[in-house]
Amino acid sequence: MSETPAKPPARAAKSKELPEHLKAYRHVWVFIELEHGRVHSVSWELLGEARKLADTLKVDVAGVVLGPAGEGTDQAVAEAFHYGADQVYLVEDPLLTNYRTDPFTKALTDLVNTHKPEILMLGASTLGRDLAGALATTLATGLTADCTELAIDGTSRALAATRPTFGGSLLCTIMTLAARPQMATVRPRVMSMPEPDRSRAGPVIRERLDMVEEDIVTKVLDFIPDADTNQAQLAFADIVVAGGLGLQRPENVQLVKDLAEVLGAEYGCSRPLIQKGWMTADRQIGQTGKTIRPRLYIAAGISGAIQHRVGSEGADRILAINTDPNAPIFDFAHHGIVGDALEILPALTEAFRARLAVDRLAG
Amino acid sequence: MSQGLTMVVCIKQVPDSAQIRVHPVTNTIMRQGVPTIINPYDLFALEQALALRDQLGGTVTVLTMGPQMAETSLRKAMGHGADRAILLTDRFFAGSDTLATSFALSAAIGKINAETPVDVVFTGKQTIDGDTAQVGPGIARRMGLNQLTYVSAIPAIDKAAGEITAHRRAEGGVQVLKTKLPCLVTMLEGTNELRRGSLPDVLRAERAEITTWNAKDAGIEDVTKCGLKGSPTKVSKVFAPKPRSERAAMIEGADATPAAIAAAAVETLVAADPALPGVITRPSALA
Ligand SMILES: Cc1cc2nc3c(=O)[nH]c(=O)nc-3n(C[C@H](O)[C@H](O)[C@H](O)COP(=O)(O)OP(=O)(O)OC[C@H]3O[C@@H](n4cnc5c(N)ncnc54)[C@H](O)[C@@H]3O)c2cc1C
Numbered sequence: 001m002s003e004t005p006a007k008p009p010a011r012a013a014k015s016k017e018l019p020e021h022l023k024a025y026r027h028v029w030v031f032i033e034l035e036h037g038r039v040h041s042v043s044w045e046l047l048g049e050a051r052k053l054a055d056t057l058k059v060d061v062a063g064v065v066l067g068p069a070g071e072g073t074d075q076a077v078a079e080a081f082h083y084g085a086d087q088v089y090l091v092e093d094p095l096l097t098n099y100r101t102d103p104f105t106k107a108l109t110d111l112v113n114t115h116k117p118e119i120l121m122l123g124a125s126t127l128g129r130d131l132a133g134a135l136a137t138t139l140a141t142g143l144t145a146d147c148t149e150l151a152i153d154g155t156s157r158a159l160a161a162t163r164p165t166f167g168g169s170l171l172c173t174i175m176t177l178a179a180r181p182q183m184a185t186v187r188p189r190v191m192s193m194p195e196p197d198r199s200r201a202g203p204v205i206r207e208r209l210d211m212v213e214e215d216i217v218t219k220v221l222d223f224i225p226d227a228d229t230n231q232a233q234l235a236f237a238d239i240v241v242a243g244g245l246g247l248q249r250p251e252n253v254q255l256v257k258d259l260a261e262v263l264g265a266e267y268g269c270s271r272p273l274i275q276k277g278w279m280t281a282d283r284q285i286g287q288t289g290k291t292i293r294p295r296l297y298i299a300a301g302i303s304g305a306i307q308h309r310v311g312s313e314g315a316d317r318i319l320a321i322n323t324d325p326n327a328p329i330f331d332f333a334h335h336g337i338v339g340d341a342l343e344i345l346p347a348l349t350e351a352f353r354a355r356l357a358v359d360r361l362a363g
Numbered sequence: 364m365s366q367g368l369t370m371v372v373c374i375k376q377v378p379d380s381a382q383i384r385v386h387p388v389t390n391t392i393m394r395q396g397v398p399t400i401i402n403p404y405d406l407f408a409l410e411q412a413l414a415l416r417d418q419l420g421g422t423v424t425v426l427t428m429g430p431q432m433a434e435t436s437l438r439k440a441m442g443h444g445a446d447r448a449i450l451l452t453d454r455f456f457a458g459s460d461t462l463a464t465s466f467a468l469s470a471a472i473g474k475i476n477a478e479t480p481v482d483v484v485f486t487g488k489q490t491i492d493g494d495t496a497q498v499g500p501g502i503a504r505r506m507g508l509n510q511l512t513y514v515s516a517i518p519a520i521d522k523a524a525g526e527i528t529a530h531r532r533a534e535g536g537v538q539v540l541k542t543k544l545p546c547l548v549t550m551l552e553g554t555n556e557l558r559r560g561s562l563p564d565v566l567r568a569e570r571a572e573i574t575t576w577n578a579k580d581a582g583i584e585d586v587t588k589c590g591l592k593g594s595p596t597k598v599s600k601v602f603a604p605k606p607r608s609e610r611a612a613m614i615e616g617a618d619a620t621p622a623a624i625a626a627a628a629v630e631t632l633v634a635a636d637p638a639l640p641g642v643i644t645r646p647s648a649l650a
Pocket residue numbers: 167168243244245246247269270271272273284285286287288289290300301302303304305306307308311321322323324327339340341342380381491492
């Protein structure tokens with residue numbers, strides 16, 4: 001996907017019969033990203049998606065857990081079943097303590113070559129993207145990065161992976177027809193979180209990591225945890241208020257913060273505000289920023305470019321405020337206000353404040 | 364033995380996608396008149412390489428795979444101070460996905476390496492048109508280079524000992540990694556600011572000779588590993604995003620004052636989601 005396609009090649013449309021030796025590849029796998037004893041929630045989101053794909057294909061879902069024994073692996077295995085896995089592949093080894101490309105690539109390559117999944121999905125986190133690129137090259141197979149939609153193509157049974165292309169102005173659907181496994185990465189929060197079923201369990205298939213420390217050139221000297229955990233809060237907030245270039249001046253960012261404050265919400269912005277330095281980079285919403293899935297998203301002075309849209313349209317409800325009645329954001333917002341954000345934002349802050357005061361008196 | 368570091372920076376010429384428009388009727392990309400730029404993420408890689416050259420000496424070669432006109436970007440990179448530029452261009456490369464791109468770039472880097480052993484290969488974090496962040500790891504894997512992705516800083520590099528220490532952005536923190544040269548580094552954005560070119564560099568860049576290699580020059584014998592043929596992923600469809608089935612319901616106040624519109628908006632939102640006030644929990648909300 002490095003060269004952007006101008007036109008889909010005609011031959012891709014013709015579904016070729018899968019080469020015989022690739023027919024042995026079956027089942028849908030999800031790499032469960034376990035680090036520092038905790039599973040990245042994108043793994044559960046992917047299991048939810050894998051379940052749907054596997055049901056369409058009438059095959060099983062497997063989770064792959066890699067990590068040192070005793071540091072969250074048991075918990076990760078149990079939860080993988082709760083979130084939809086039918087079986088779990090587990091490699092426990094102290095070499096898998098801190099993420100490093102080589103041991104993780106080795107463990108996963110060996111698992112794939114032994115058990116042959118037809119689809120393998122990873123989160124498009126820094127870890128997942130590091131691993132997926134190395135793995136796809138080692139396996140010489142197709143990898144579609146940062147997908148926003150996954151489906152099964154009816155005629156070829158191939159994974160039809162849709163992602164933004166051309167800087168996000170368009171979407172394209174990509175298939176890997178003559179190589180297996182078909183690999184895809186998906187960013188956190190793009191897919192919805194499935195409901196866990198705590199009664200589910202299943203078989204665990206253990207494999208060993210065929211490697212010793214001396215084989216690994218790269219050493220982890222230190223891990224410096226982020227002081228600020230805000231990063232995660234935006235992605236998981238119930239309510240998000242964001243501003244775009246329609247705010248016009250840096251001091252108007254305060255209007256967004258004020259409304260967020262009253263709503264107990266997180267605040268964010270479109271990309272140009274980061275570039276102008278009006279907000280810090282961890283507040284960017286969109287394709288190259290955070291994907292959010294709040295209950296309510298209020299977007300003020302944001303045009304709704306596709307890169308912004310793919311990061312925000314998972315919200316249950318979107319209210320957009322824009323002076324331009326034809327702004328693209330009204331194509332995917334549920335409610336719209338055609339008006340000046342600089343006037344509407346403070347008015348909304350007041351109206352919510354009043355409403356909440358009434359609720360409190362009544363309650 | 365060569366002094367200093369031999370570095371290769373992979374840059375890609377991309378359309379300035381902020382200016383791309385989609386034809387409203389045919390749904391195709393209107394490329395005409397869209398200016399091209401060096402992939403913005405690659406500038407951080409270029410500056411990091413130049414900074415290391417300042418510190419330890421050595422050479423910086425910029426490498427791109429693309430059409431003939433990608434020469435413009437190579438010249439620009441030389442204007443910022445790169446020593447040498449290589450354009451990898453061949454009709455066999457057309458339609459490459461990440462696997463085929465990393466194959467071709469690896470071949471070219473392999474050829475450079477045969478002249479002078481390469482210490483560090485740099486790429487950007489990702490491109491703005493392909494946007495996969497996979498070409499860097501692909502090159503590393505093919506060439507057996509130690510892979511350092513999302514690097515924000517290189518606090519130490521020791522050519523004699525063949526060692527490099529790097530800060531890598533990870534989930535929830537920064538990993539401090541030490542590995543051996545040669546290695547591949549993908550640079551994180553926002554980590555530095557590309558220097559302006561000096562006047563002599565800018566003048567030199569204008570006249571400089573750009574080395575142009577085709578597949579054969581780069582030592583590629585099996586062209587079926589290049590371009591569309593060498594790409595396991597196939598694009599089956601390109602389309603514009605669909606609007607939601609209904610457009611947003613517009614909220615208008617009793618009169619057009621902001622206060623009336625805001626009051627109507629609050630009513631609408633609460634009617635649509637009666638539990639909403641309960642979600643608003645922070646004590647300060649009631650202050
Ligand atoms: C590779 C790539 C990745 C990108 N990733 C992201 C990303 O992750 N997130 C992102 O947001 N963008 C991203 N972008 C940028 C994106 O294409 C848009 O340029 C950007 O989202 C536009 O921001 P905006 O809506 O704030 O500004 P504009 O598009 O300029 O829109 C401003 C809007 O404000 C309205 N307005 C003006 N004045 C007022 C007022 N007083 N009151 C109310 N409304 C007003 C205007 O009508 C207009 O609709 C990316 C671009 C590229 C090329």
